[in-house]
Ligand SMILES: [Ca+2]
């Protein structure tokens with residue numbers, strides 16, 4: 001796996017930005033303070049011979065394998081109540097969406113279809129899962145109940161639709177699509193009415209939609225050419241389709257990846273977005289955090305190595321990510337405000353990737 005794969009492999013995390021109020025309250029209660037973030041991370045490692053899903057406490061202790069089979073298991077996502085985990089597995093010969101209990105029990109195939117099924121994201125209330133499948137000949141967005149019943153096709157066209165992202169109220173699904181002039185543009189499906197709204201327009205290529213916590217805005221990546229590592233910007237736009245006006249938040253000479261909007265904001269904690277910036281001519285990527293108004297951009301990983309796959313801790317105090325500073329992917333945790341309090345969470349020569357925390 002090269003670094004490009006490492007920094008891209010959590011791109012779908014941009015969808016996973018919602019934590020229920022109950023979940024936050026219970027985490028605060030169990031920690032006793034706001035800076036602890038002493039909850040459980042999920043990740044993927046091949047330390048036991050092939051890709052399996054593991055869990056660990058956020059200080060790196062209690063690393064436990066949850067899957068055990070010879071095929072790929074990865075892309076684990078907590079249910080909003082943290083009692084279930086959806087993930088992708090190829091144990092049945094093709095990509096399927098599986099579900100299991102938080103301790104790895106009761107593993108079940110939800111999709112059970114010979115096509116590729118992946119990119120699963122929980123609805124904010126935990127009753128449904130959106131996913132991408134090519135079962136009808138090309139990539140479309142589908143929704144199913146959390147037990148796999150009621151599988152319903154949400155997008156219908158011959159071009160690719162991917163990166164589904166639930167609005168915080170669970171009523172809308174943002175996604176990126178290749179249907180407008182074969183460049184990526186962002187669309188929103190209103191689920192109760194079925195109405196479809198095009199949010200960004202060609203010829204600009206825009207993708208990786210990430211909802212603001214209040215649902216009024218979408219952050220996304222804009223890419224200015226078809227180069228492998230084109231100049232890119234982090235932008236945002238209103239989610240109601242009322243304007244085509246973008247706000248530019250950050251620019252980069254090469255690709256940007258994986259915007260993740262924090263669910264945590266208050267009078268003392270501004271709304272913030274995490275993302276990855278890659279610099280082609282030095283072959284290195286870093287984790288950045290920026291206020292959602294474009295102010296106070298901070299490079300959290302100023303060193304000579306590549307980092308990617310950032311995720312927010314549940315309380316917005318810490319960030320976890322994958323670092324290549326030891327020559328193989330290892331998971332680190334740092335303070336979101338300034339990159340201090342750095343702690344190495346994994347320590348082995350295998351892959352440790354595909355983080356999930358909130
Ligand atoms: Ca496996």
Ligand SMILES: [Ca+2]
Nearest residue numbers: 095113115117
């Ligand atoms: Ca399948």
Ligand SMILES: [Ca+2]
Nearest residue numbers: 139157159161
């Ligand atoms: Ca399609």
Ligand SMILES: [Ca+2]
Nearest residue numbers: 329348350352
């Ligand atoms: Ca490792």
